[in-house]
Amino acid sequence: MVDRLWxxxxxxxxxxxxxxxxxxxxxxxxxIWFGHDPAKWNSFSQQYLAELHSPPSCSKCP
Structure with missing residues (x-):
């Protein structure tokens, strides 16, 4: 399952x-920006893929 909320x-x-x-x-x-708006799908999916390919942020890292 991939979701933040149960x-x-x-x-x-x-x-x-x-x-x-x-x-x-x-x-x-x-x-929140996406809001399940089909017109925003292409932009949403590009931004999400960019997030997945970026290094994870870590509050404990310098």
Whole structure:
């Protein structure tokens, strides 16, 4: 599953998943901007792919 928030009304024990990959989801600001608007899909997908290819940020790293 790739989502930052657990789906409502679904118990974690009810889904047969191996991992919950919150770390690879688009950042919240990008999701808010996108707003499920089909006209923004191409731009959203390009920005999301750029996020996936960029090094992860780490608050503990210099």
């Amino acid at each position: 789906p409502r009304c679904i118990a974690k024990t009810d889904l047969l998943i191996d991992a919950w990959l919150k770390e690879v989801t688009p950042n919240p600001a990008l999701c």
